[in-house]
Amino acid sequence: MMLELSADDQSMLQGEHGPAAAAAMKILVAFSNAVGAPKLLDISGAHIDGCLYHGKAGLDFVERLVEGNGRVLVPTTLNVGSFDLIHPGMVKMPAAQEAPARRLMKAHLELGCQATFTCAPYQTRFRPGFGEQIAWGESNAIVFANSVIGARTNRYGDFIDLCCAMTGRAPSWGLHLSENRRGQILFELTGAFEPSDALFVGVGLIIGRASGDRIPVISGLPQPRDEDQLKALGAAAATTGAVALFHAVSITPEANTIDEAFHGMAPDETIRITRADIDHALAKLSSVPDGAPLAAVSLGTPHFSHEEWMRLLPLLRELAPSRGIPIYVNTGRATLTRLQDEGALAGMEAFGLIPVADTCTYVTAIIERLDGVVMTNSGKWAHYAPGNIGVSVAFADIRDCIRSAAVGHVLRSVS
Structure with missing residues (x-):
């Protein structure tokens, strides 16, 4: 042609x-x-x-x-x-x-x-x-x-x-x-799930590994708190696989129904996702147990949004990490400028906060200590950082990352 x-x-x-x-x-x-x-x-x-x-x-x-x-x-x-x-x-x-x-x-x-x-x-x-x-x-x-x-x-x-x-x-x-945006493989979440950040990362990891070059459709996913949870799902799916488009039924704009997501056709395959599957996928992101000494926290891969900052800053004040463990937050310069204009970051360095712009800590030599464990809330960071910068990783939600910075070792809530 x-x-x-x-x-x-x-x-x-x-x-x-x-x-x-x-x-x-x-x-x-x-x-x-x-x-x-x-x-x-x-x-x-x-x-x-x-x-x-x-x-x-x-x-x-x-x-x-x-x-x-x-x-x-x-x-x-x-x-x-x-x-x-x-x-x-x-x-x-x-x-x-x-x-x-x-x-x-x-x-x-x-x-x-x-x-x-x-x-x-x-x-x-x-x-x-x-x-x-x-x-x-x-x-x-x-x-x-x-x-x-x-x-x-x-x-x-x-x-x-x-x-x-x-x-x-x-x-x-x-x-x-x-015609090329039709869903091809169906993932059904079975059981009751709370819309936690970790759930969206776990689903992303699973559909990325299992989809190959097919477009995944997800049913049973709880309504996300915000688009940052969908951001985390997509980033994880694109990290463990080649996913460029997913449809989440009744959530994403081209999937009001399963029928719409599949353009009226039947899925090529159906895979069920259980709580155990999610737990297993997330467990593989961590290479160390709870209690391991912590060297740093790295958040924001993909870059932290303004909304994520608004959830993080109160946590820093509440949990007051002050053991000298740096909390690196990768973010876009436009978001950083907005935060500075709002005065939102004033005094936050006392809690170990270190904003990073223009780059990311898993591709650029920024983290001071790589001999201990780095905690992250990012499936993408946890997947790539061990190979890129040779660091040990513990995955957890943002609250547990900040709690761990406050006590100096990996501390995770029982789900």
Whole structure:
């Protein structure tokens, strides 16, 4: 099948909009042909996952676009980088690595991208609406946009997301199309479940491992307290699997009923999830028992929302952790600015609070001590941190994380 290009696409491909735009369109055309897309479609926004410095090739790619006078054509947010530009003193990075890491972040700004540096662009003013066609990188952002908002994007990796942003186009393929958003595998929660944060993480872990490349539908999930619980579910599912879209019956916008979620068809498979399944999935996130000495707490992967901060700050005052155990909270700079403007963080450093912006503690050397246990409320952080930074992890809800910081060792409530 030949890819159908519009007159504007052809003009861009032929270099009439400059060499950078031509390069981006050439790559996008090759990608679209590879996936069998018949044409390109307009997008209203993009989110770029290439700000994290992995080596010279990534920087060279973006620098080439900058040299070719490249500019993004749609509002384009940036994912986390390898450096906290707001708190540079916290980052332990050799100068030889710091310079290109900073340069990569700056080069994206020179292309016209927004200085968001967050893995949760849906928490910013650039949040898309239902049905909007977008091109997003970053697994948790993709699954949130598709599932919770009902916007439309595929899982775009490094470079392709930027090519979409620079052309304002994406391949008409995959989850951009209604017929490809049908649920395929059903997960039924059996029994009574309280809508705890841990429940949503546990369900995400299970559906991620079991879905493969199929779109999961979840029935029996209790109504979430807020979208942060759905954020945690999606992040866990995208971490343990390739989930880019899930439907939660009577919760997410394309699944008012099971019939709607499956587009009137029968599921390929049905899997039941019990309380024991949830407990087993969550237990695998921790590598240490209760009582293990605590080195730090890390919250906010994906980045903490303003609502999560509003739940955390009273806990700090109530439980008053003051044993010198740092409580790192990864958050977007827009959220951090809002908190500072509100005066919400005044005096919080006395409880060990250390805000982290622009990056995340599982990808950047920020945590001071890695010889003890780090507690987290994040399924994603717990999954990746042992391999990324060599740390022992204990998973728990936010209250137990702060209680543990107050006593100096891992302390978890009996569920």
